[in-house]
Amino acid sequence: MxxxxxxxxxxxxxxxxxxxxxxxxxVVVDADVIAREVVEPGSPLLAHIAEYFAKHYNTDLLDTSGQLIRSKLREIIFADNSAKQWLNEHMHPAIRDEILSQLKAAKxxxxxxxxxxxxxxxxxxxxxxxxxxxxxxxxxxxxxxxxxxxxxxxxxxxxxxxxxxxxxxxxxxxxxxxxxxxxxxxxxxxxxxxxxxxxx
The missing domain is CATH 3.40.50.300 (P-loop containing nucleotide triphosphate hydrolases)
Structure with a gap:
């Protein structure tokens, strides 16, 4: 392919x-769309991220419907490089796996x-x-x-x-x-x- x-x-x-x-x-495989999909409400990755930021940054990143509040997360990672690094280490493998799977499925x-x-x-x-x-x-x-x-x-x-x-x-x-x-x-x-x- x-x-x-x-x-x-x-x-x-x-x-x-x-x-x-x-x-x-x-077929277009969009990494931005995938990045949103891997942190859909109820996903294990979102739960892990929310837990980490609640513990280390005393911030609740989820709104009442369980959605990620991206603006809050963006604010933290732009101000703190170690937060950005932690997030990337957890997001990138999940995004990459999904990208590979969608590329493979493309017709x-x-x-x-x-x-x-x-x-x-x-x-x-x-x-x-x-x-x-x-x-x-x-x-x-x-x-x-x-x-x-x-x-x-x-x-x-x-x-x-x-x-x-x-x-x-x-x-x-x-x-x-x-x-x-x-x-x-x-x-x-x-x-x-x-x-x-x-x-x-």
């Missing part, structure tokens, strides 16, 4: 691009693995090619603020935690420029889709 890794900084438009590939019948000519931290977390080792969605940092800030309505400082912290734009571009096999409007994406996706089919 040919796996194309797709990544880009926050607000780069990964979902818009993967939707266009899905319109061609390509399209090739499959895409979408992950914001594809390169940072070494998930590119599962891929034959890496596709980077590229936009300038100023545009990342602008689009993310419009989409999420969060403070600029929080977006800047996320950008700083991700690989730099330059590093990402060096590691890319293919690049889609998303600095213009959505219409400009269609021919770029069409071209790469044909290229990926030829690899199969």
């Amino acid at each position: 040919i796996v194309i890794g797709i990544t880009g900084g926050i607000g780069s438009g990964k979902t818009t691009v993967t939707n266009l590939f899905q319109a061609h019948g390509i 399209s000519p090739y499959v895409m693995l979408s992950a914001p931290l594809l390169l940072e977390n070494g998930l590119d080792k599962l891929c034959q090619r890496v596709l980077v969605i590229d936009i300038p940092e100023a545009l990342q800030l602008e689009r993310t603020q419009q989409r999420d309505g969060v403070a600029q400082s929080q977006i800047e912290a996320i950008i700083a935690a991700q690989m730099s734009r330059e590093e990402r571009l060096i590691k890319a096999d293919d690049i889609i420029d998303n600095s213009r409007d959505t219409q400009s994406l269609t021919p770029q996706v069409e071209h790469l889709h044909q290229q990926y089919l030829s690899l199969v």
